[in-house]
Amino acid sequence: MIYNSFVFYDCQITFQTRRNCSACRLAKCFNGGMQRDRLLTAEQKAAKRRQIEENRNLALHSNPKTNEQEFQLSSSTFLDDLLMLTETDILLTDFTDLLSIQPQQTLLSPEDLQRVETISRFYQNRIELAARNGLPWDPSMHAQTFLDVLNSHSVSVMRLLSFFKQIPEFNQLNVDDKVTLIKYNLLTVLGINSALSYNIETKQLIESESDLPSNVQYFRVLHGYNISMQTTKIFGAFLNIAKQDRKIIELTVIILILTKGFSVISDHDEPLLNDIMSAHHVQNDYTELLWKYMETTHGYKKTVDLFSELIRHVISWQVVYEQMRNNILRTLSPEDIGELVPIMKSTLRIS
Known part of the structure; x- marks a missing residue:
């Protein structure tokens, strides 16, 4: 030309x-x-x-x-x-060898760094705060039946909620919107959060020294071999990320709880948010904070790899967890549902 x-x-x-x-x-x-x-x-x-x-x-x-x-x-x-x-x-x-090009930097400022450290402190405080507010299940008590196992998960749910309640931006959201986001997102987020409490050496899931390890004897019987293998593989990826840097998972669960329509399985019963833009802005803010933290701490190339891996496994985790939820609902009898603690009914979206 x-x-x-x-x-x-x-x-x-x-x-x-x-x-x-x-x-x-x-x-x-x-x-x-x-x-x-x-x-x-x-x-x-x-x-x-x-x-x-x-x-x-x-x-x-x-x-x-x-x-x-x-x-x-x-x-x-x-x-x-x-x-x-x-x-x-x-x-x-890859054009820097031709010209002195430096794309926009995503630097972690000292204020950002302090914010990340504060979030980690909030996460550590969740166990004490949940206990102070009262738990629906004694975490030092052995769960013997399948119903006991489900009710024992209410402890982790309450602790995770105590974490979110310390996040100022989350607390400022519309009250009904917070209920919707928690009801439809918490179950999937709970599984990812477990990567922070899993002991690789003992192969036990335990959040506090005073807790008994989670009872997993019903897992493969209930969900079958294929789902068990899928879950093990995906959970292993989250464990690997948590092993490299726990703060990545701590920030990720905040981002995921704020996601409207999070589940890849369409749920037509999920109501619209009253103030969707506020939730969207908070989520964007924490996504940017996560990216800046990862890039500053681990470098650009590794951040791209970690971020891509994180998103890929989150999507896979949603699909598997929806299948697991359906298995649980098919197993529960009306009498079992009546004996579920309220927070677990809400988490499993049982009306």
Whole structure:
């Protein structure tokens, strides 16, 4: 093509051919939405790098289990584009050898870091707060029957609710909206939350030293081999993420409890939220906080891998948990339902 006496070749730019023609590659990046004002001078780029390292050092100090060798300079795209990475996005992140391009940084500020630490403290406080408010089941008592096992789960439910009640933004939501979000999201979130209490060495699920381990003897009998294997595989992925960094799961459960229409299985009985935008804004805020924390602590590349893995397994977990819920409902007799503690009736969405 010829424009103003300059010759431009309309080359096909792919990930494999991106280095063949720098001009067409740059043109494609601009056509894809890259902004010229995001090109930085060498001095600006160095300043950005220093700021990244300062914030990462703060995060490293608060999270000593993180391997310092995993830290790397960020080349992040916008968070909203994370799940829609296009060919152009890939080209942008690998274009720094041609120009001094530094996409928008998603840095964790000291205030953000303090917020993450406060959330972790809220999570630790959940057990004491739930006990103070009264539990519907004694966690030190052995659950012998299947009904006992279901009722014993009410302890974990109450503790998780005590965690959410400490989150200021969640408390400020419409009261009826909070009830809806908890009723339709809590069961799935409860399973993911369990990854923070599972002891890999003893293979026991126990939240507090004073608790008896959860009774899982009915699990395979009730749900069958296939669901048991699926659950083990997906839960193992959450365990792996929690082992690397517990704070990721702590932030994730907040994000998931705020999701309207969370279940991949359509539930036509789920009411609309009275103020859906408020819930949406809070969820976006915590999603951004999670992304910034992960990128600052673990680097951009590992964050993309972890975030993608997290989303993939959350979706799979929803499907499996809906099947498990249906199995439970088919097993319960009217007499059993009458003996369920109220919080478990609500969690299982039994009217």
